[in-house]
Amino acid sequence: MGEAGTTQPQGDKIRKAVRWISDMCREHPEKSRAKIVKEAEVRFDLTPRECTFLDHQRDKN
Numbered sequence: 001m002g003e004a005g006t007t008q009p010q011g012d013k014i015r016k017a018v019r020w021i022s023d024m025c026r027e028h029p030e031k032s033r034a035k036i037v038k039e040a041e042v043r044f045d046l047t048p049r050e051c052t053f054l055d056h057q058r059d060k061n
Contacts, residue, residue, distance in 0.1 A: 013044045013045065014044075017041070021036055
């Protein structure tokens with residue numbers, strides 16, 4: 001039961017990652033968006049499905 005309190009709600013990691021990506025793009029316009037997205041995927045320990053979602057969103061922008 002103690003472990004359940006430490007897990008993040010479904011979708012929370014992706015929301016935090018999207019917010020972080022937005023902040024990084026704004027703060028570091030010299031960095032490529034693709035590199036920032038890849039870093040977010042690792043930093044927020046996203047699932048393959050979440051990574052695919054971010055990759056598709058990156059391609060649209």
